[in-house]
Amino acid sequence: MRAAVSHKFGHDHKLGTQPWSEHPKIAGKSIRNLSLSVTVSQYMVSLCQRKVWSGEAITSAQAIDEVTMKHLWDFVWATPCKEYGPTSRKRKAENSAEWAGFVIHSMLLLLYLVSMICLLHYDEALQITWGDITFQGFRPADFCVRLEVSFRKTHQYRGIAPFYVYADEQHPWMCLVQTFAVWWMLAREKCENLDGFVFKKIGIDSISVNPTDGMTSDAFLECFCNNLLDIGVDPHPYGTHSFRRGECQFLYKVCRWYFRNICDWEGWEQGPLPCLW
Template sequence: MNSCNLTNIDGSPKPSSEEHGTYSHAQKMRAAMTYMFGRLQGLSNMPWHESDAGGGIMVGNPSISVEVSSFMCSLCRRKVKAGKVANSARATTTDGLLKLYHHNHLPQNWTIRAYQPGEHGSLDCWGGGCARRLLQAAYTLAFICMLHFDEVLKIQAHDLQVMGDQVILHLPFRKTHQSGEIKPFHLWVLPPHEAHICPVRALSAWLRESDIKSGYIFRKISSGDRIAEADAPMSSEQFLELFHNNLLDIGIGPVPYGTHSFQRGGCQYLHIKRCWPLRKICDWSAEFFNLTIVKYLISSNDDPVEPCQHFFNPDRPPAVKCPHCGRCCPCG
């Protein structure tokens, strides 16, 4: 793990020109060592300690020791101090999705046409109408259903069922739901003022243009704004690149945003904007159990809903939402 450290073994600082491993890399190395000693060498998961028989004989798993745990805690503190530890992905907001929706629906962006990278020398020309339709459908599905993006990108045509005014999404798997039946998502057309977060509208626009009737519905976008012929899902890396390009279109720095941003944003939207109780959110997405939902609702990396200095201010400035209940109503 010395490559992840900021100092050499002798205590001297490593030069800034030398590439340092990340804290996440150190965690993976420790996990690999724990598996190797525990399963392959048969040392189990017993902490590394001196045998009761004495004589300085050590038993247990060397990677599960006080020394290694202390090193990992110290490494984390040093990485945080140096600004090297990534914070959780910032949640997307309905305001951000509204800006993306309007920008992607501009005629020059939404119109289907032959597209070449770098056209007219403009940074805006990173994707055409097909790419933006795909993104809008993926954004809204991940946001409303609170899905990981590897779950969204692996949705196939037979997972979608149209019944009257609703679309039923049957996910074949969930990242944290390894057994038992996965409840389907029943999606309805949202009102016009929420068209920017409506997965039914976005899916209709994408499937109508792509004409995909079988296989994966979110496929790789090739050069010329063409949909890849091979029946393989778009990679998370390509999606993240397109998502970051889209954020730059509307003047938002893409660094804090990742593939979990929509899951976090959707959870906060249902709880704060729609005032769903936690039980209802958990029923909607069987993803959550114990208290893992808290990490999606609260993060220091998210944009604050309201400045904390106004929490108890009786003369707070007017807000769109009621300061007492969070709704747009005259209860106060």
């Protein structure tokens, strides 16, 4: 909340990012950002301490690691590919494990991988449309996915370089190309024309045929929690930064990328972007 207020004062009201202080010449007048005052900073530190003293666990978003992604990947391919059809509330309550079928699980896995590999917040990934996706290359060795992201929190005025992602045979559970191909085929069966949002509003095992019916953030969070419970993982510690943190750790620990290359891939540094894998 403080970050949102600081952004509002700094960008919309043109008060900048310098700490608040009294005007050196005009009595009773203040300058700079009100939310960044020393008083507010001291209050935030005290608030955190009081929460700890009262027994509340203070946790930041835990990273989604490679092991968790592998379990999610295995769970998708173990999900029966069947049509559920209309389901009553009573059946949903009695069979909580059957909250979604293979189609929905495949779409969710793609959403996880897009968020991780492109280092996106999940709400940024939800805005991706089929017009942002291009499949390139005819031979398996040259085949890749070109992904354009129209909006990011760190690039609110566009200027976002496209991502080029190739297949990863060593880590199939982290392979965005394969999952995109699977979801493309499933989406073609459900929708006559592929346009609009890639990640659609869902049912038990169906997606909306309306191009503008995109999945909401609340719906994704509910599905994400259910998916983690399916594989026996407590969803409480995970949040909006879990995928970004998980991919940064994966690129550094597993793929042995340098920090500069990770920053280039994310767009945190100026310069040409590397190709993933």
